[in-house]
Amino acid sequence: MTEQTRTPRYTLMGLVTLAAVVALVLFLAKPAQSDSAAQPASTAAKPANTLQSLAELDGKPPASRALDIQTWNTAEGAKVLFVEARELPMFDLRLTFAAGSSQDGDSAGVATLTNAMLNEGVAGKDVTAIAQGFEGLGADFGNGAYRDMAVASLRSLSAADKRDPALKLFAEVVGKPTFPEDALARIKNQMYAGFEYQKQNPGKLAGIELFEKLYGSHPYAHPSDGDAKSIKPITLEQLRAFHAKAYAAGNVVIALVGDLSRDEAQAIAAQVSAALPKGPALAKLPQPAEPKPGAYHIDFPSKQTHLMLAQLGIDRADPDYAALNLGNQILGGGSFGTRLMSEVREKRGLTYGVYSVFSPMQVRGPFMINLQTRAELSEGTLKLVQDLLRDYLKSGPTQQELDDAKRELAGSFPLANASNASIVGQLGAIGFYNLPLTYLQDYMQQSQKLTTEQVRDALNKHLAADKMVIVTAGPSVPQKELPPPTDNPTEQPLGVPEH
């Protein structure tokens, strides 16, 4: 057994990667890609299997765990969501602040630095004493900053002798951090090292460029970490000021899941809320302006070329979310047998993986298609992907594709609620994006009722094949023609997808 590596070793680099992922946290937990083979799989449209148990399934959606979500506001104005789960003697507490990098203003990186400094010092305790405090109780403290949100979390045993001191320390860390100077210098140094490292990563560079082109002067445009130039002049005063306004009780959602009574949950929320700075929610972001379509290339000496295609998608409140998500699942959201995967990988062997995703955020997040291919085939592959999107928007999904996608969605629903860890994530997102408490059930019912026409119309309302912002990163080499589609491509793809 391996027992020493629980501490998340997130570097600040890692936080950026997570930013995109966290936007999807609500019920978008896709089954892990688990394909054993580099080789394309069989593309038989109809299952050829002879599994009796599969044939006997009645096609009804499976049952899922009923979540009794309780909600209230603390005296200071923090919104609380709570699910009592008595089975395991532990609880999860997750604070989600509207304190992501979209609140950076002119100092890109201030949100990330503030979040990273929370557990570096409180009155009478330095970073080591704080770590000792949590670890001595067996508790886990976690934190991270993304574009919309900044998170601080605690997982602890629920027995009072562990819970009470862990909560006391947690409240100090999120509410009264002292921001020691030497810690700021150390964290900045780690970030400089991270910026150097990402210069060697073409996928990373392409992602940064893509957001810049997509969002222009909007606060989503810059990466959450900022860059070496932007973080250098950031002062402790700025971090304190950012903490005072963005970590205020009116700007947080408190999610709690675990072995707690309602009274205990209420006391915990009150304790944490009272420890935070007083203040209201920050103003909502403006919607981004439509970007100008276009293609941009980053010359990079790699074997593979990274291709990213994007346009503005939707915000979390958009009523078309269910239709778009289901439509996307068929296009490129799943792991196997999506349109993109079957045409680009399985029939032509051009890539290991090609994925598309809607990332709904507080204001319009991106719709993105993302893949790597051999450099000499990159232009042909790009055109193929664009053609596939164009065709799909024109024809929409087939009835069979839609039925399969609905069945998969219904089947994965129970898995999304199975653990305390996944539930606390759902609660955080429901609270943060102001969704109704019945959101998960509503979403499921809405999805199951969709028709092929509704999905097609929603996709066309929000996407257009000729409006893509495209970023490529790779070497400039003479281009070759794509191989024709076949059931057994001979050319093997290079490399693995970055996921």
Next chain:
Amino acid sequence: MRRHRLFSLGLASLLLALGTAQAQAPLPSTFILDNGLQVVVQHDPRAPVVTAQLVVRVGSSHEPPGQSGLSHALEHLLFRGSEKTEPGEFSRIVERLGGRDNAYTTPDYTVYHLTLPSERLEVALELGADLLSGARLADEEFVREIEAVLAERRESIDDFPTERLHELWLAQAFPASGYRTPVIGWPQDIERLSPNALRNWYRSWYAPNNASLVVVGDVQGEQVKKLAERHFGRLPARQLPTSMPPLELQNPGARTVHIEDLHSTPYLLMGFNVPSRATAQAPQDVAALRLTAALLASGRSARLPLRLEREQPLLQQIDVRYAAIARGDALFSLSAHINASQPAPLATLEHALRAQLQQLKDTPPTVAEVERARNRLLADEVFARDALEGQAGDLAEYLGSALPLAWRADAETELHAVTAQQVQHVAQTYFTRERLTTAYLTTPEPPHE
């Protein structure tokens, strides 16, 4: 991509009360079919979801020289067509049902696992029985899949100097046993594998009497028993090859291995030959070694991150491991990179790590340190129960190593009993030069010092 793993992960689940009744995990129910298949069911009704794992007791440590990688290649091939599924269809079926699946190979065993809504459990069991007995292992699929395995090797091992070093280090650290064999296989061996070799390997080891079925989730033992009998019951038991637990020399002697790479941050890997729970004369030594690993490097306030990362900026990414659950002997390992922003020679890091181990031998740790490590291990075991796959993986570890499940509860008791003196005692006993294999990754020496 299916992942092999060199160390088995997972934590023993908590069976002892931690002060409240619910701290006790319900005991799993266990039964054995007439053909020898062992079935273990852990009831967890929190959500209508179930994880099923098929554990087959064969891994890289069973492989003869020249045929390394057999078990892992076979794991790949099993998804490329069977009596009931077309190549690649297995995962597609699971995904279409909203589930997820994966598989991995370890030195001791191979695991195939699926998670699905609980009312679809029967599909998982039918697929599992088909894996165990119905594989086609067709020539043309072998040809395609072996390329994938070679690509996996290039991408996950050969392109990463620390992974290559790890392989070479294992080969030194286990001079006398099959644990020296890399799970994915040596490249020249993978290239020499044949469809026939895989078929023979499959026929030899994939039998109900060499497998366990673990089911965790919202199901009852009786229900699983009925389904297991329906799908696995018809499979015949078979005579299994003889297999001895991998045992190591008492005093193998100091060993080193060294590779250079121009673009890597220098890296050090040290491992001591130690017993596992299966081979230890004194089980208490195992608990003390587990606690020592946590004391040294679990968490930001553990000794090594505190002393050698923050007080002195010598290292980064310190990792200390001890895999106590195995059918044979084990290693206690420490690894770290030098701090790239303030680089010191690798020898300085080695010296500092050795000094830290010497200190454990000279002076028992404080009670506070022992309590910190113990609390962390105990809490982790509760936290690990939050995920069904984690619970099943923990059971798979014991079953794959053919160890009694009752030892999970014992491990808990033993951990509670560890004292600071016992930590000092295991340090003195096992952290010796004769048990140590050291591996170095450095950049080539510049022309001047």
